[in-house]
Amino acid sequence: MTRKLQRTVRLPDPRVVFALAFVLSSFAVVIRGNLWLMIGLMAVSLLCAVCIGVDFRQMWRRLRRLLQLLLIVSILRSVFAPSGTILLELWGVQILTVGGIQIGALVLLRLGLFITSGAMFTCYSVRVLIQGMVQIKMPYELAYMVSVGVRFIPQLAEELKDSLTALQLRGVVIEELKLKKKLSLYTYLILPVIVSSMQNAKELAMSMEMRAFRAERNRTSFYALSLKPSDIVMLCGILAFTILMGVILIVGVDIF
Amino acid sequence: MDERFTLELRDISFSYPARERRQNFSLAVKHFVPSGQCTAIMGENGSGKTTLGKLAAGLLRPDAGCVLYDGEDIAGWKLGQIGRQVGYLFQEPSRQLFTPRPLEELSFAQKLRGVPQDEAEDKATELLRQFELEHIKDNTTYTLSRGEKQRLAIAAAMVAQPRFFVLDEPTTGLDKRRRGILAETLHSLMSKNVGILLISHDCAFVDEMQADIRIMDGGGLVDA
Ligand SMILES: Nc1ncnc2c1ncn2[C@@H]1O[C@H](COP(=O)(O)OP(=O)(O)OP(=O)(O)O)[C@@H](O)[C@H]1O
Ligand SMILES: [Mg+2]
Numbered sequence: 001m002t003r004k005l006q007r008t009v010r011l012p013d014p015r016v017v018f019a020l021a022f023v024l025s026s027f028a029v030v031i032r033g034n035l036w037l038m039i040g041l042m043a044v045s046l047l048c049a050v051c052i053g054v055d056f057r058q059m060w061r062r063l064r065r066l067l068q069l070l071l072i073v074s075i076l077r078s079v080f081a082p083s084g085t086i087l088l089e090l091w092g093v094q095i096l097t098v099g100g101i102q103i104g105a106l107v108l109l110r111l112g113l114f115i116t117s118g119a120m121f122t123c124y125s126v127r128v129l130i131q132g133m134v135q136i137k138m139p140y141e142l143a144y145m146v147s148v149g150v151r152f153i154p155q156l157a158e159e160l161k162d163s164l165t166a167l168q169l170r171g172v173v174i175e176e177l178k179l180k181k182k183l184s185l186y187t188y189l190i191l192p193v194i195v196s197s198m199q200n201a202k203e204l205a206m207s208m209e210m211r212a213f214r215a216e217r218n219r220t221s222f223y224a225l226s227l228k229p230s231d232i233v234m235l236c237g238i239l240a241f242t243i244l245m246g247v248i249l250i251v252g253v254d255i256f
Numbered sequence: 257m258d259e260r261f262t263l264e265l266r267d268i269s270f271s272y273p274a275r276e277r278r279q280n281f282s283l284a285v286k287h288f289v290p291s292g293q294c295t296a297i298m299g300e301n302g303s304g305k306t307t308l309g310k311l312a313a314g315l316l317r318p319d320a321g322c323v324l325y326d327g328e329d330i331a332g333w334k335l336g337q338i339g340r341q342v343g344y345l346f347q348e349p350s351r352q353l354f355t356p357r358p359l360e361e362l363s364f365a366q367k368l369r370g371v372p373q374d375e376a377e378d379k380a381t382e383l384l385r386q387f388e389l390e391h392i393k394d395n396t397t398y399t400l401s402r403g404e405k406q407r408l409a410i411a412a413a414m415v416a417q418p419r420f421f422v423l424d425e426p427t428t429g430l431d432k433r434r435r436g437i438l439a440e441t442l443h444s445l446m447s448k449n450v451g452i453l454l455i456s457h458d459c460a461f462v463d464e465m466q467a468d469i470r471i472m473d474g475g476g477l478v479d480a
Contacts, residue, residue: 159351162346162351163351163352163354165315165335166344166346166351166352166354167354167365168334168335168336168339169313169315169335169338169339169342169343169344169413170339170365170412170413170415170416171336171339171340171365171369171415171416171418172336172339172365172368172369173334173335173336173337174334174336175334175336176336177368181368184368185368188354188355188364189354191354191355191356192350192351192353192354195398196350196351199398
């Protein structure tokens, strides 16, 4: 962690990234139907991510599966919500249409924007992120909660795997089940994981209280963030970008 | 259940996937056939007992060597198929309890396998009675005490009527009387020709089961 902490000294202040991620993902939600604007936004966010130093190869490896799924979704959307020029028609069914591809691409880009915004945080150590959240006046408890939540994710994955094994060892061959039974099986799996994570959380909270977490109103911190001139320039840049995008969206300037 | 089930481990070697900066555990067992009806594995913490049990139950696949059930290599078997031959009790009971109610816990796996509702529930009730869990059959599974969870997990492992059991520290959290009941249950299973691999630190219980004792140390079985 210390190495990561040192490296973050050269990165922009985490608060800059909060602002950036907030703006990018808000626009991803707000923009509807304007594919070119979305592509522009995606290009900007990729550029930012590269500048911050997101490891794209690692991210790609993690998200490849998800991206395949998204691709299928976008094709489905072009089959079931066809519009515009027909590109491919088989047996009277419109398989690919320009309109469908546009909608699919919009969905893909929207999720892509969320993913790149989130990925920017992976460059920072958890400690720095908490400090950033605290310094934008987010309650310390909430900030701490986020960091604890992140820590539990791998544990949840592990537990899910164990439960799946235990279930199969009861003599249930998953591959042989009908779809309906398969679905009910997943509800059986999710329940213990949720319950155990809630119990974990409760126990963790209790042991933290026993060690006097929150005994004082404010927790002092040796490590504090301060905005450098370059950070302020970047914040201004983000503000300008936001205004520009806002104007384009509201006035509907057709710059493309 | 006439034919006695035979389990055999041959030239097994296994190690957990290496992660940086961690000392890697590796297990090597040349040849292991549980000799008696009940075989106990004992040994220090971290000597690899659980790992051996998981290998025997097909939960972990060996890097080299093979595990044979009735002389047949299980390498290509699905977990569900293995589960019909071998029952496995996890060291940690809460990971193998799935439903909010104990009664359902014992019947849902049967229902998934296509056993009719009534039959499944009769059997579940019978097992609840056997493990003295009847009075809590409609309580919430997750708030049961450690020992109650343990008993429920053991009962659940018995539902599928496997021909062999791997029990990882089944007596943890059980009081003296419940240990006696468990021993009785296991004895009656043994009289039906069901084999048992018992992983335990509980000398008294191992004695009570009249088990053959094998000792594990540093990832290997100490010669008997
Ligand atoms: N999933 C895993 N990944 C990496 N190492 C593991 C894993 N599970 C167990 N180990 C390691 O393997 C070794 C043997 O573990 P194992 O659980 O088999 O011991 P054990 O004999 O059952 O101990 P105990 O008496 O405490 O139950 C330990 O050193 C442990 O750290
Ligand atoms: Mg163990």
